[in-house]
Amino acid sequence: MLLIPCPWCGPRDEAEFGYGGQAHVAYPADPGALTDEEWARYLFFRDNPKGPFAERWHHAAGCRRWFTVTRDTVTHEIHPPAFAADGGSR
Numbered sequence: 001m002l003l004i005p006c007p008w009c010g011p012r013d014e015a016e017f018g019y020g021g022q023a024h025v026a027y028p029a030d031p032g033a034l035t036d037e038e039w040a041r042y043l044f045f046r047d048n049p050k051g052p053f054a055e056r057w058h059h060a061a062g063c064r065r066w067f068t069v070t071r072d073t074v075t076h077e078i079h080p081p082a083f084a085a086d087g088g089s090r
């Protein structure tokens, strides 16, 4: 079980959250100009590091807000988020 620190509600059980994947994936500036391969890479290819990884979480059973935390993929230690009331930017 992960205890995820929601910036608004405090630490809560992971069952209250939805996983949003890798953080900081920028939407293409001109999506219409991408090839199918580039578009597929944007949609489906993500980093898979061993160690710290910035990821998005949605507090679905709580405040329903999105935020970013850094989770160590080896130890599952979660570093408290910098207060990220960014409305869901990825």
Ligand SMILES: [Zn+2]
Pocket (backbone or CB within 6 Å): 006, 007, 008, 009, 010, 059, 062, 063, 064, 065
């Ligand atoms: Zn919350």
